[in-house]
């Protein structure tokens with residue numbers, strides 16, 4: 001019998017008893033182990049004539065709750081987890097008379113096999129979730145410095161071979177470490193099988209009536225970010241802020257190249273993202289420019305050239321555009337750069353920039369100029385915090401299911417092709433204005449925007465006031481339905497000729513009647529775009 005430099009006490013607790021008897025025999029007869037075992041395992045061993053102490057005898061605590069608690073005892077876990085090189089751990093063991101355990105042999109209740117059978121009830125499957133086994137395995141794996149953990153009968157011969165060999169402690173430690181890693185992998189796979197099973201939709205029906213009638217079915221949401229930049233401050237100077245990136249390899253602002261200008265601020269990043277999202281509503285075929293202020297667009301324009309688009313977007317509300325953030329969807333050229341150098345602007349972002357344009361812009365040292373290659377790619381989900389948690393929702397996608405094909409003309413007059421185009425433009429912009437949102441547009445340019453109002457007619461009035469005489473012959477978009485006919489009536493008085501809105505109010509007929517009375521075209525999209 002080789003001499004031992006580890007505890008010869010082994011705990012065997014296995015559901016799959018394959019190879020158990022010869023292995024246990026070898027442990028006892030050839031290597032001098034004393035065996036501890038849980039009920040069923042102890043029975044098999046003693047029937048085979050192998051000396052074994054039941055865990056319940058060792059702990060003085062009987063197995064209870066029909067086997068739900070067998071090995072969960074400090075006399076077991078203290079013996080497994082003790083760091084034998086530490087005198088304080090040793091003192092604890094001595095004080096309580098706990099012998100260290102050097103080998104733990106466990107395999108789990110066959111959960112996967114159980115749930116693979118047809119017609120297994122949730123209650124039956126739940127009983128097959130092994131608690132004590134993974135606890136033993138995790139404890140032994142954690143203390144790999146002193147304990148060997150075997151989780152598969154296929155490991156038995158290899159372990160016996162190691163015991164018989166003359167190899168040194170470093171090789172034994174390497175073996176224990178490898179077994180520990182394998183053990184944690186098995187625990188992980190076991191838990192994954194449980195999670196997958198519990199996610200089966202049909203299980204909800206099997207829940208007892210006294211259980212929660214609306215259990216949360218979602219998986220745990222894990223949010224992890226890599227710090228990209230400690231920002232100078234947050235929304236206000238007294239708020240600390242950091243910018244995190246979820247996946248450095250995926251498209252996003254971390255891939256933007258800043259050609260010049262001061263460091264990006266928290267508010268710059270928010271406004272840049274708002275500008276990107278608006279620009280992403282439009283394809284690259286036609287030039288689009290947007291000026292964003294406080295996360296709302298104050299001017300958006302669609303034109304054959306980028307310079308013309310910027311000129312129109314800026315002119316849409318040149319008062320608000322002061323200090324704005326500009327988003328462009330085409331390569332920033334010399335002509336556009338020239339226009340950008342005139343007003344005071346905070347940032348400009350474009351998918352690319354010519355050398356000439358970059359040179360011109362360099363005269364405006366403080367203007368932040370960014371090149372964002374994958375500007376169409378936005379987040380798939382959005383996240384907002386609240387006391388005690390956060391909310392996650394799918395992003396409102398650009399050019400999603402909301403298209404002309406699904407829209408309905410609800411008025412007597414049908415839109416002309418030009419009106420269809422104008423309404424589509426206004427609708428796309430309106431989606432990016434804080435609710436209640438109203439956008440008035442004419443010839444591919446916003447002329448009035450009512451943002452973040454607490455009542456819809458108030459937003460209409462603000463937008464009309466800003467549009468002034470331009471409202472005549474313009475189109476109007478509303479992000480939510482009209483609760484009353486008043487918004488349509490006010491719009492009609494200013495000469496609005498077409499309206500796009502989701503529809504869905506019980507008073508839709510009133511709004512439609514008001515539109516018909518004023519010869520206004522109205523489209524109901526069937527989809528709304530609140531933005532809070």
Ligand SMILES: NC(=O)c1ncn([C@@H]2O[C@H](COP(=O)(O)O)[C@@H](O)[C@H]2O)c1NC=O
Pocket residue numbers: 013014015016037038039040041042067068069070071072106107108109129130131132133134
């Ligand atoms: N509850 C406990 O304390 C506990 N301790 C060990 N087991 C598991 O019981 C099985 C062995 O039981 P038995 O020796 O009674 O056949 C093993 O799969 C082992 O992972 C337990 N069972 C379930 O959690």
